[in-house]
Amino acid sequence: MNDGHYSYSVWTPAAPPLVSQPTSRTEVLHIVVAFLVLTGDLIVILSGRGLLEGGTLAGLFAPLPLFYVLLALAAALTGFIAHEMAHKFIARRLGYWAEFRLWPMGLLLSVLTSAAGFLFAAPGATMVSGMDPRNREGWGKTAVAGPVSNLIFAAGFYAASIGTYRLGADVVVPLLFLAYINSVFAAFNLLPIGPLDGAKVLRWGKGHWIAAFVGAALVFGVCLTAFSYGSPFLAW
Secondary structure (H helix, E strand, O other): OEOOEEEOOOOOOOOOOOOOOOOOHHHHHHHHHHHHHHHHHHHHHHOOOOHHHOOOOOHHHOOOOHHHHHHHHHHHHHHHHHHHHHHHHHHHHOOOEEEEEEOHHHHHHHHHHHHHOOOOOOOEEEEEEOOOOOOHHHHHHHHHHHHHHHHHHHHHHHHHHHHHHHHOOOOHHHHHHHHHHHHHHHHHHOOOOOOOHHHHHHHHOHHHHHHHHHHHHHHHHHHHHHHHHOOOOOOO
8 A cells, every 4th residue: 555556466556547547558568468478377287288297398388279278368368357357347436546557576476387387376456546545345345346257257157068068069178167267266366365355355344255255165166076077067
């Protein structure tokens, strides 16, 4: 927190533009870079090319099937971009300036961990300015919007997996993966620690946080079980 600015990460943006400006070239650049890096990270993980998964340095740059690229793009778009834009949408609806800013060290960490065979990503965060730090409801609503968007996508992908399962289509597991990855984003971000969304929701009210976290945990459990079994019905 600094000079009236509150960030969703440890990095603080420069002086913000007018609230009436919907976005800026800086935000577009930052979110495109973060999106592409996270997509690349997911491609490495999905294709099993991490060094701890038996991959090699040369293997990291070998040609990829289009399937992995499309799945990683969908996961990054719904799990990350939609999450951050939900924060921004609610903050702006409440009358405050909000834009995404990447965190270079977080991006580097995501690249290193994905190359090692696992993923820990903190590519950036939505910065909000002008909101009173004592406005717990405003911060809580802005914070919970991101995980809620993930839960909506998780439910949508899960429902789609049920429909495709009935039709005998081959996209059931990819859809369950997208449901699972969105549930991970939701549940992880609702942990009530540090700069995560859960800490702001908890300050808004224990009841709000319990409802959000328990709901996200349940969705995560169902999606994880279904993805592990490769069927949306074996999770029930």
